[in-house]
Every structure is written in C-alpha cells, then in structure tokens.
Amino acid sequence: MTPNPADDPSDAEAGDADIDADSGRTETESAEAEPVEDESVDADRADAERIDADPTGYDAGGRRDVLVVGGGVAGLTAGVFTARAGLDTLVVNAGESILRRNAHLENFPGFPAGVNARLFADMLEAQATGNGCDLLRGEVTSVRREEVKGEAARDGFVAEVELDGDAADGGERTTVAARYVVAASWSDASYLDGLGVDVRDAGSKRYVGEDGLGRTNVEGLYVAGRLAERYHQAVIAAGHGAQTAITLVHDSDVPFYNDWVTPEGYFTGRGREVPPGCEEIDDRERRARERASMAAMREYFSEPHPDRQRTHPSLVDDELGRVPEE
Numbered sequence: 401m402t403p404n405p406a407d408d409p410s411d412a413e414a415g416d417a418d419i420d421a422d423s424g425r426t427e428t429e430s431a432e433a434e435p436v437e438d439e440s441v442d443a444d445r446a447d448a449e450r451i452d453a454d455p456t457g458y459d460a461g462g463r464r465d466v467l468v469v470g471g472g473v474a475g476l477t478a479g480v481f482t483a484r485a486g487l488d489t490l491v492v493n494a495g496e497s498i499l500r501r502n503a504h505l506e507n508f509p510g511f512p513a514g515v516n517a518r519l520f521a522d523m524l525e526a527q528a529t530g531n532g533c534d535l536l537r538g539e540v541t542s543v544r545r546e547e548v549k550g551e552a553a554r555d556g557f558v559a560e561v562e563l564d565g566d567a568a569d570g571g572e573r574t575t576v577a578a579r580y581v582v583a584a585s586w587s588d589a590s591y592l593d594g595l596g597v598d599v600r601d602a603g604s605k606r607y608v609g610e611d612g613l614g615r616t617n618v619e620g621l622y623v624a625g626r627l628a629e630r631y632h633q634a635v636i637a638a639g640h641g642a643q644t645a646i647t648l649v650h651d652s653d654v655p656f657y658n659d660w661v662t663p664e665g666y667f668t669g670r671g672r673e674v675p676p677g678c679e680e681i682d683d684r685e686r687r688a689r690e691r692a693s694m695a696a697m698r699e700y701f702s703e704p705h706p707d708r709q710r711t712h713p714s715l716v717d718d719e720l721g722r723v724p725e726e
C-alpha cells in the first residue's frame with residue numbers, strides 16, 4: 401500500500417513515540433555497510449567493464465529493476481531516488497534537457513545567486529551516476545510488454561534503444577529489459593504507443609496521464625516531469641521525479657521508509673533500528689562527506705561553463721546574432 405504523502409508517517413517524526421512496528425516496514429537493519437576501499441575500486445572497475453561490454457545487461461539475460469526514459473531534470477532525479485533505494489537503475493537519454501536552453505537558472509532552490517543551467521544539468525547527471533545510476537546515451541524508440549513463452553508477461557517491459565551516433569557503437573540498436581519503466585522524456589511519448597497508456601493531446605503536445613503519484617494506467621509504467629503535464633519549472637520536474645520514484649519504490653517489494661542521512665544515534669539512540677532507506681553516519685564520516693562536497697563544488701564553480709548558450713531550435717540561425725557562435 402502506498403502511503404498518501406498527505407499522511408506521511410515521518411510527519412510523526414517530531415513526536416515519533418510509536419511508529420507502527422506491525423508493518424515491519426519501518427523497523428529493519430541499517431541501510432548502509434562500511435565499504436572496504438580496495439574491493440569497491442575493483443568492483444567499480446568490474447562494473448565499468450561489464451557495462452561497456454553490455455550496457456543494458458540484456459545479453460546476459462539481465463533485467464533492470466528500473467528503466468528511466470529521459471535523462472533530464474525529472475528523469476535524473478527519479479534515478480537518484482530509485483538507485484539509492486537499491487533498485488538497479490538505467491537512465492537512457494537522447495539529446496539534452498530543455499533546461500540547457502535557459503540563460504541563468506535563478507529559481508531553483510539552493511543557489512542564492514542562481515546557477516548556469518548547463519552546469520546544473522551536468523551536476524545533476526553526476527549526482528545520478530554518483531548514486532548508482534547507469535547512464536546510456538540513446539533514444540528509446542519503443543517499449544512493449546515483456547513476453548514469456550510468446551505471451552505478454554503480467555509485468556516487465558522490453559525497450560528498444562537507438563544508441564547515440566557519436567557513441568562508440570554509433571547508431572546501433574540495443575534492447576533493455578526492465579521490471580519498471582519511468583517515462584520522463586519531455587516532449588516525446590511516441591515509444592509508448594501500443595501499450596494502451598492514457599494520454600492527452602493538446603495541440604502538438606502529448607501528455608501522459610497519471611494518478612497524482614506518478615502511476616499511469618499501465619501496471620509498472622510511471623511518468624514524471626513535464627510529460628505528466630506538471631508546471632514547466634525545473635524544481636517542479638525534480639520534485640515530481642522524486643515523488644514518482646518514491647511511489648515506484650513503495651510499489652516494489654523494497655522496504656523503504658524515507659531517504660534520509662541522519663547523525664549517529666538518531667534512531668539507534670532511541671532504541672530504534674535504522675529504517676530502510678535511511679542511514680546513520682558518525683561525525684568523522686559527516687565531515688569527510690562535507691569536505692568531499694566542498695571540493696566538488698569548488699571544482700564545478702572554478703570556471704565559467706564552457707558550453708555555449710542554446711536557444712529555441714527555430715532561432716538557431718539567428719541573423720541578429722543573439723546567440724554567440726561556437
């Protein structure tokens with residue numbers, strides 16, 4: 401059962417005397433084991449080799465838990481949450497987020513003087529891969545129900561992907577199998593044709609219907625961002641990407657309470673187990689993460705972003721020279 405955000409159990413956090421233990425979903429062992437340095441480096445290298453060899457994992461009969469179609473604001477945010485919840489997540493992105501046309505992003509929380517939108521989009525991509533998402537550059541051209549013995553399976557999907565031309569395996573096609581699909585691909589929903597998903601056409605735009613929490617009428621298919629007809633703002637797209645991802649995590653059989661990083665003893669100091677999705681870190685770890693984040697932001701903000709300003713496609717050859725040449 402998906403909790404309605406309106407009566408979120410964590411709201412009881414402040415008084416939190418008696419979180420319902422019967423469900424068993426809030427009381428489990430701590431989410432995070434201490435990584436051992438060398439093994440993780442080898443594991444990363446092995447991971448990289450595995451992904452290069454078979455980016456979708458399909459050939460190895462692999463099935464991803466989550467396929468996110470669209471690596472823009474909503475899609476990458478959704479990927480951060482599903483990957484952090486422990487779901488094996490692949491984000492497939494063609495082209496670039498429409499946000500990269502913005503001239504200066506001034507209304508996204510956390511940037512007092514605003515931020516270069518292309519830098520913001522790069523940082524969001526790094527945050528998604530840094531939290532465990534795999535990223536594949538390519539266009540999803542179709543999504544259909546997985547077939548078992550020639551019959552459409554009750555759950556699971558198979559997506560066809562046309563890999564980006566400039567990727568090593570230029571323009572080739574590949575296939576991804578996934579239990580869940582998140583459509584976060586403004587403004588394209590054509591690959592969903594044939595799945596019977598509810599859509600609304602408004603002029604040249606097509607929106608995908610949802611239940612207010614990101615679920616479409618097709619089991620296992622979710623929608624996030626502008627494609628779900630949410631307001632055309634980056635913070636809204638990010639928020640809806642997160643909401644849709646958490647709905648998906650609740651619908652999956654992954655135990656999940658909230659995605660919180662808390663100080664040591666926050667739960668255990670009150671006789672509680674660390675709930676699923678949460679993590680307790682000690683002061684040494686907290687300082688180490690703060691130093692790492694400061695170093696990362698210094699790096700990101702050390703130079704003006706190199707990418708040139710984009711504009712509307714119909715204005716590219718702007719004789720008024722409003723868009724700087726390469």
Ligand SMILES: Cc1cc2nc3c(=O)[nH]c(=O)nc-3n(C[C@H](O)[C@H](O)[C@H](O)COP(=O)(O)OP(=O)(O)OC[C@H]3O[C@@H](n4cnc5c(N)ncnc54)[C@H](O)[C@@H]3O)c2cc1C
Binds near residue numbers: 493498501540631633
């Ligand atoms: C000029 C301009 C300025 C803006 N300025 C602001 C601003 O100042 N503040 C603000 O809050 N918002 C601003 N916005 C709006 C903001 O950019 C959007 O609301 C937000 O990016 C929507 O997020 P999204 O994830 O739904 O779509 P996007 O961020 O566009 O992401 C969708 C991604 O899916 C990819 N995709 C599409 N089809 C496929 C497919 N078949 N397979 C794989 N990938 C696919 C797209 O190429 C894209 O990368 C601006 C928009 C524009 C156009």
